[in-house]
Amino acid sequence: MNSNKNKCPICGGRKIKGTTLYSVDLEGCLVIVRNVAAEICNQCGEEWLDNETARELERITDKAIANRHQVEIITM
Numbered sequence: 001m002n003s004n005k006n007k008c009p010i011c012g013g014r015k016i017k018g019t020t021l022y023s024v025d026l027e028g029c030l031v032i033v034r035n036v037a038a039e040i041c042n043q044c045g046e047e048w049l050d051n052e053t054a055r056e057l058e059r060i061t062d063k064a065i066a067n068r069h070q071v072e073i074i075t076m
């Protein structure tokens, strides 16, 4: 009963597993994370991260800010 799970809520396209580039610019600290696991719509390109991945990105960002790095580039 979960046939909509892999359906894009925006365009109705199909979500497929892939990787994406995450970047954030916070408090003078630019964080770039490559090879982030995500589900990506094959039609409109919208991306979804799972909770665990989002938490990991938050940890990476917090750490970079705490270390006062201007640029942090990480590959997951």
Ligand SMILES: [Zn+2]
Residues within 6 Å of the ligand: 008, 009, 010, 011, 012, 013, 014, 041, 042, 043, 044, 045, 046
């Ligand atoms: Zn879509």
